[in-house]
Amino acid sequence: MQGATRRTFIKPLRAGAFCLAISATWIAPSGVALAQQIAINTVNIEGNARIGDSAILSRAGIVPGQSISAGELNAGLQRLQDSGLFESVDFEPRGNALNITVVEYPTINRINFEGNARIGDETLAAAIGSNERRVFNPAQAERDAALIADAYASEGRIAARVTPTIIRRSDNRVDLIFEIFEGDNIEIERLSFTGNRVYSDRRLRRVLETKQAGLFRAFVRSDTLVEDRIEFDRQVLRDFYLSRGYVDFRTNSVNAELTEERDGYFLVFDVQEGQQFRVGEITVASELAEADSDLYRETVKTRSGVVYSPTLIEADIARMERQAIIDGVDFMRVEPRITRDERNLTINVEYVLTRGPRVFVERIDIEGNTTTLDQVIRRQFNSVEGDPFNPREIRESAERIRALGFFSAAEVNAREGSSPDQVIVDVDVEEQPTGSLSFGASFSTNDGIGFAIQFTERNFLGRGQRLGLTLSTAEDDQLYRVNFFEPAFLGRDVGFGLRLDVSESTSSTVTYDTDRAVLTPSLSFPVGANSRLELNYKYDQSEMKDRGSDSDNGPIIGRDIDEGELVNSSIGYRYVYDSRTTGLDPTAGYLFEFGQDFAGVGGDNTFIRTSAKVVGERKIFNEDVTLRATLEGGALNYQSGANRAVDRFLLSTNTIRGFEPGGIGPRDLSESNEDPLGGNLFVAARFEAEFPVGLPEEYGITGGLFYDVGNLWDLNDVDLSGGRVVGESGSFRHVIGVSVLWETPVGPLRFNFSDAIRKEDFDREQTFEVTVNTTF
Known part of the structure; x- marks a missing residue:
């Protein structure tokens, strides 16, 4: 940098003044003379190195030998100055010659x-x-x-x-x-609300994308003031209230004030909640001869008296329009006519079936997808070229495209096509990375410290397929997993999955090791708006191994080990109904699962394994408290083969808290380790509540109470000779406890403190449990 000079360039441009020589030829005392044309025969250009003479003359609009007015000459000078190519420009006329001197920008x-x-x-x-x-x-x-x-x-x-x-x-x-x-990072020290009477500041803060500064400021970026994020928060806050019946809600203002130390913001949302409205009278009227209003009234699921939500209305309209497609009623539109009953705080809804404009989809144009194949985007549309145009269906398709998670931006718009009755749907997307490589660590009081490497690609080869590879190792367990899922098998709304698990277990809670390989192909498809059915085949190859002279296996476990390597080959199904994510009530939801596996399609064993689970959840006290109840059970009916401990149910801490994995149920006391034997039948119920504990929200700490009850029993079809088995007939265990939940940037931590108020002497209790899942 010798000889170099530094200077700031934030100064006015040194533009040469356009000073024409004062001569009788160029200046006249009247307006007529000022408009006189000037003949320029010669143009001399100096100072240009990169930009040619012809380019300068062309931009200035000067042609040697032609006449030009003084105004046009001045305009040419201005164009050169505004071109961004020159640091300065000078025009100097000399008779019929013009000298142009430029200084080019470097x-x-x-x-x-x-x-x-x-x-x-x-x-x-x-x-x-x-x-x-x-x-x-x-x-x-x-x-x-x-x-x-x-x-x-x-x-x-x-x-x-x-x-x-x-x-x-x-x-x-x-x-x-x-x-x-760079300056200091100015965070939101306090995020508060005024005008809110129904919902607390704590509850509303959970809705917003913007967060209040907490303990982990170095990891959390949402506790800074970003204008675009504030606008987004205004919208999600309105959506939150509208979905709960507050149709008059509005955000009056959002004020941000710097603290006295100028190192943080006080952010205040001034809101007006209004009154909560419920659904009043619901009617359906038809203006179409081929659409029976009574038939379409049966498709309406919204009931009078429920809290009003625009989502309810949208869902009803979508169902009626789908019914119209089934009935062959083209271009039917459902117009909701809303009337308010201020006295009763209800909203009456009349659905009017009308004929929409006869407009067809001419084509669907997709741009911006450099990796994702067109077919992945097109299958998000229920409409194809030539179908009647339905604006609602296009909006829903746009939401499905965004929900894929493949694009950072996705815009779907309709424009007029080649004729007024044709519409072109434009889809503009912007790709974003869909693959990830993560390195993780885990710790639990049962499994100790473990590490994991996971590769995930959510849009494999641009086909919308998911591919996952996992290598996980803990103190007692190792797992190697490959997952593949095709969401549109054969171009249909059918998911094809393939999963391979290879695991090794050397758990200290038992006296044997286990090697296992499980291959599971599956097909899943929707059977309702919130339900899916999965059909699967499972190839399960497993072996129980003796640990050698250090192990003390009892006769029952010893016979299981002597069976060597066995294969369970089964076909099965699983039905899932889940209203928690797609349900219309934002404060409640439930999950129902039921499945069976039928082994005996080849393999060494024949049995039927049945499992079921029901989960219900509701938020109370203005959604500050969450109540959750879970009931699950299972039954194993062996018909032939070896009924081993690894094939029966062994309850984990996720099923009943307060006990070690395999800590309850039948056990063989004839050996020193008293190995759990598992059971053919189990039932468990869990009841829990999560609530704020009064600490500042930025700490991310909430509390919980839980009560678990369960039983594991039955060893039919098991040779128990030589052993001293207890717990075969089963008994219900009861556990109460408290939880501390801590939200951290690396994931939620849960600390469970439990006490088994009813148990058996041979059970293995665990009064404290903590689980940490970390990905970095």
């Missing part, structure tokens, strides 16, 4: 960033418009400085300052330097 030799630690050079380089080996433009550099400052503002560093400077080099080149002062 080219950018190098772009550097100084003082940046929070945002890397590559990220900043991608944000600016200036480029190396391009012409240096002071105005563009100023804009780039503003863009860099905006990037820091989105990180919560609103005090960041960026100063562009240049270093002169030889051959009319410069180095462009952005000197950055």
